[in-house]
Amino acid sequence: MRDLPSQPAAPCLYTAVVATGDSTSVCIIGSGAAGGVLAWALARAGVDVVVLERGKPAKRDETAEDELLQVIRRSHQPPVERDGTVVVEPTARAEGEPTRVGQAYYLLGGGTILYAAASWRLRPDDLRKRSRYGTVPGSELVDWPLTYQDLEPWYTMAEKEIGVSGKSGADPTEPPRSFDHLMAPLDEDPFSARLAAAARKMGLRPFPIPTAISSRNDAYLGTNQCQYCGWCSGYTCLFYAKNSVDITVIPKALKTGRARVLTDSYATRIETDPRGRASAVIYRETATGAEKRLAVGAVCLAAGGVQSPRLLLMSASKQFPDGLANRSGLVGRYLMFHIEGRRTAVFDQAFDFVLTKKVGVHDWYFPAKTDAWINHCSIQSGSRRGPLRFALSREGWGEDYEAALARDFPRTQQLQAMVEDLPQLANRIELDSGRKDPEGYPLPRITHRYHEMDRLALVHSQERMGALLQAAGGKLVDTAEAHTNITGAYTYHLMGTCRMGTDPKDSVVDRDCRFHDVPNLFVADSSFFPTSGGLNPTLTIQANAFRVADYIVKHRKELGG
Amino acid sequence: MKSRPARLLPPGGTSRARRVHAMTRRQLLRGVVAGALAARGLASEPISATSHAPAVAVAPALAGQRTLGAARWATLRAFALVMLPAAGNLPGAEKAGAIEYLKQALAGEYAVFLGVYRRALDDLEALARRQGAVSVARSASAFASLSADRATLVTRQFAAASPRDFAVLRQHVLEGFLADPVHGGNRDRAGWETVGLVHKHKE
Numbered sequence: 001m002r003d004l005p006s007q008p009a010a011p012c013l014y015t016a017v018v019a020t021g022d023s024t025s026v027c028i029i030g031s032g033a034a035g036g037v038l039a040w041a042l043a044r045a046g047v048d049v050v051v052l053e054r055g056k057p058a059k060r061d062e063t064a065e066d067e068l069l070q071v072i073r074r075s076h077q078p079p080v081e082r083d084g085t086v087v088v089e090p091t092a093r094a095e096g097e098p099t100r101v102g103q104a105y106y107l108l109g110g111g112t113i114l115y116a117a118a119s120w121r122l123r124p125d126d127l128r129k130r131s132r133y134g135t136v137p138g139s140e141l142v143d144w145p146l147t148y149q150d151l152e153p154w155y156t157m158a159e160k161e162i163g164v165s166g167k168s169g170a171d172p173t174e175p176p177r178s179f180d181h182l183m184a185p186l187d188e189d190p191f192s193a194r195l196a197a198a199a200r201k202m203g204l205r206p207f208p209i210p211t212a213i214s215s216r217n218d219a220y221l222g223t224n225q226c227q228y229c230g231w232c233s234g235y236t237c238l239f240y241a242k243n244s245v246d247i248t249v250i251p252k253a254l255k256t257g258r259a260r261v262l263t264d265s266y267a268t269r270i271e272t273d274p275r276g277r278a279s280a281v282i283y284r285e286t287a288t289g290a291e292k293r294l295a296v297g298a299v300c301l302a303a304g305g306v307q308s309p310r311l312l313l314m315s316a317s318k319q320f321p322d323g324l325a326n327r328s329g330l331v332g333r334y335l336m337f338h339i340e341g342r343r344t345a346v347f348d349q350a351f352d353f354v355l356t357k358k359v360g361v362h363d364w365y366f367p368a369k370t371d372a373w374i375n376h377c378s379i380q381s382g383s384r385r386g387p388l389r390f391a392l393s394r395e396g397w398g399e400d401y402e403a404a405l406a407r408d409f410p411r412t413q414q415l416q417a418m419v420e421d422l423p424q425l426a427n428r429i430e431l432d433s434g435r436k437d438p439e440g441y442p443l444p445r446i447t448h449r450y451h452e453m454d455r456l457a458l459v460h461s462q463e464r465m466g467a468l469l470q471a472a473g474g475k476l477v478d479t480a481e482a483h484t485n486i487t488g489a490y491t492y493h494l495m496g497t498c499r500m501g502t503d504p505k506d507s508v509v510d511r512d513c514r515f516h517d518v519p520n521l522f523v524a525d526s527s528f529f530p531t532s533g534g535l536n537p538t539l540t541i542q543a544n545a546f547r548v549a550d551y552i553v554k555h556r557k558e559l560g561g
Numbered sequence: 562m563k564s565r566p567a568r569l570l571p572p573g574g575t576s577r578a579r580r581v582h583a584m585t586r587r588q589l590l591r592g593v594v595a596g597a598l599a600a601r602g603l604a605s606e607p608i609s610a611t612s613h614a615p616a617v618a619v620a621p622a623l624a625g626q627r628t629l630g631a632a633r634w635a636t637l638r639a640f641a642l643v644m645l646p647a648a649g650n651l652p653g654a655e656k657a658g659a660i661e662y663l664k665q666a667l668a669g670e671y672a673v674f675l676g677v678y679r680r681a682l683d684d685l686e687a688l689a690r691r692q693g694a695v696s697v698a699r700s701a702s703a704f705a706s707l708s709a710d711r712a713t714l715v716t717r718q719f720a721a722a723s724p725r726d727f728a729v730l731r732q733h734v735l736e737g738f739l740a741d742p743v744h745g746g747n748r749d750r751a752g753w754e755t756v757g758l759v760h761k762h763k764e
């Protein structure tokens with residue numbers, strides 16, 4: 001075993017007592033990918049911020065590399081029955097049954113604690129779907145009111161501040177960049193090497209996936225070099241090598257003395273003054289049940305693509321009868337996930353257990369002219385099942401079953417596809433009229449149906465992944481047949497529910513992620529995405545959060561209003 | 562026991578104290594439904610029994626063993642060995658610590674499943690007696706006295722008749738085989754060794 005790194009400079013106590021009559025310049029709701037960045041970017045510019053975070057700090061030592069706790073018992077999520085989402089599209093489960101679809105991880109650091117940390121820049125064409133592909137019946141395609149050029153400096157900042165390991169120029173679809181990656185890519189493992197070699201033989205251009213996992217110690221980031229234990233996607237990192245916001249940007253924000261992070265604090269309502277500006281955030285201390293009020297100069301939502309619109313809908317008032325900042329009626333609409341494809345094959349060789357995203361294939365990222373779909377799609381390695389999930393996914397029992405587990409588990413590999421989910425007006429989040437969470441607030445209700453093109457693109461990527469696995473010598477153990485609804489396979493990428501655009505009639509926030517209806521209210525989680533791209537969203541969330549923070553800093557006088 | 566590099570522990574947290582989570586009856590049922598669906602291949606989610614449930618107190622755990630009684634325990638042990646028998650290089654449920662795991666789980670986190678276990682094990686037992694194991698004393702387990710072939714047959718009948726209960730018991734046996742040894746099973750990492758999982762930092 002290698003020498004283990006020591007824990008970087010201890011963070012701090014994350015809670016502080018808020019007296020009644022407390023106030024702050026900017027209240028950030030949620031401490032995940034977006035909230036963590038906002039806290040740091042605002043605090044370092046001298047803006048006082050309070051971060052309200054519903055969850056607690058992650059218990060790394062208790063849960064790391066523990067499949068039973070993290071994946072089966074889901075110790076980082078509240079029980080689905082009390083906190084799940086009600087999905088109303090035809091599903092395998094009865095309608096109205098709460099599911100895990102779109103359910104958040106309530107933790108200091110949000111989803112970045114458990115994510116696989118693939119950290120992509122969207123491609124220029126991801127941001128101009130409408131001008132690139134025209135109109136598509138059944139989907140409200142739009143261009144982002146931003147170009148890749150507008151975002152480029154913010155991507156660079158996010159890559160430096162979060163820390164991305166990767167190899168510039170290796171991904172054939174990578175857009176031009178003004179900055180090379182901060183760190184070299186992670187080492188290959190035997191499977192990723194074999195996959196990459198096979199892909200090259202097919203004439204493809206596989207490349208190392210850029211990840212927010214440190215390939216070396218980094219004092220500025222506060223992270224250690226990856227120990228290659230393999231337990232990345234879905235797991236807390238025991239070694240402080242995954243650059244989650246609770247160890248990278250949040251400690252720096254706290255060190256400025258300008259930021260307070262209140263954990264166990266569930267924002268339940270945003271209040272407005274007679275002028276229609278956000279004036280206070282009401283939150284509940286989940287431990288005590290006490291309700292508190294925080295007067296605010298401005299509010300920035302960062303609670304995730306399901307919880308942010310939910311909070312707006314929960315904040316309906318006389319002034320905003322259909323939900324806060326919802327004069328357009330579009331809050332909660334255009335909900336997008338990524339449609340997840342998966343193929344599985346058994347090989348003639350045992351491999352190390354690796355849940356790290358290592359090899360990407362983007363030769364089919366853009367559709368061909370002749371294709372009947374326009375979705376973008378990324379193919380990625382690193383999504384195996386742990387031994388317990390693997391065993392449970394197989395039917396049977398007895399000696400043959402046990403022997404098959406022994407034989408197949410180490411030889412089984414999966415590929416994963418992220419298929420762009422086209423925006424549709426009817427796909428949305430509402431408040432469920434029946435089910436409530438333990439605090440008495442309505443559960444989110446999700447309506448989601450695939451677009452026909454989503455299905456076609458999904459099947460196409462299933463076939464491509466099958467071909468790749470076979471070329472690498474694997475024997476496919478599933479078919480290209482794909483699930484037909486979001487409960488069949490969902491991702492934790494929750495986008496679109498506060499659509500960004502220039503016209504208040506057909507969007508919810510403006511180009512600066514400021515709500516058209518409420519001038520001191522912003523959103524920085526992926527709710528703002530007008531389209532979803534075919535890539536995991538977090539680096540884009542973080543880059544944009546730096547941009548939004550910059551806007552708030554520049555306009556703080558008028559915001560303070 | 563796995564060892565943790567002490568230097569890595571965050572301030573304040575040293576031991577891995579097990580928190581006993583509670584669970585409501587409805588959650589239990591939900592879990593069981595999910596399990597049944599999984600058994601029919603309809604849902605990809607495993608049975609998730611616990612989480613940060615609010616503090617609905619579950620009676621301080623009586624040792625699961627005592628609550629089920631000796632005969633049911635004998636049935637459960639035999640059932641676990643039908644699921645994962647010892648053969649050749651395969652350690653089987655007992656040697657791999659799955660029975661010990663069930664004991665600990667039923668005495669704590671999974672105490673809410675005791676009702677399911679009682680019902681399931683009584684069903685198995687009744688089926689075993691119908692299979693001709695009638696001469697076994699009422700206080701003993703007829704299922705445990707069956708030959709391997711017969712036990713397999715009875716288990717098949719049980720799985721067909723009570724798919725939900727079967728799915729719960731099967732999942733828990735597999736947990737005892739493949740979960741982190743810190744939970745009481747997977748003795749000496751026998752389960753992981755069987756499936757070729759090298760847990761670099763838990764050696």
Ligand SMILES: Cc1cc2nc3c(=O)[nH]c(=O)nc-3n(C[C@H](O)[C@H](O)[C@H](O)COP(=O)(O)OP(=O)(O)OC[C@H]3O[C@@H](n4cnc5c(N)ncnc54)[C@H](O)[C@@H]3O)c2cc1C
Pocket residue numbers: 029030031032033034035052053054055104105106107108109110111112114115116117118119120233234235265266267268302303304305307308311357492493494524525526536537538539541
């Ligand atoms: C297993 C897994 C693997 C993933 N892999 C990748 C990957 O490789 N690459 C990638 O780009 N993305 C990945 N993701 C997705 C990634 O985690 C999310 O895109 C990202 O975390 C979203 O950031 P966010 O700030 O929008 O929301 P989050 O990170 O979810 O943060 C929202 C925070 O708000 C808090 N909150 C919610 N409601 C309230 C409220 N009312 N009051 C107070 N606080 C509240 C939550 O507790 C949470 O901490 C993965 C996710 C998972 C679960």
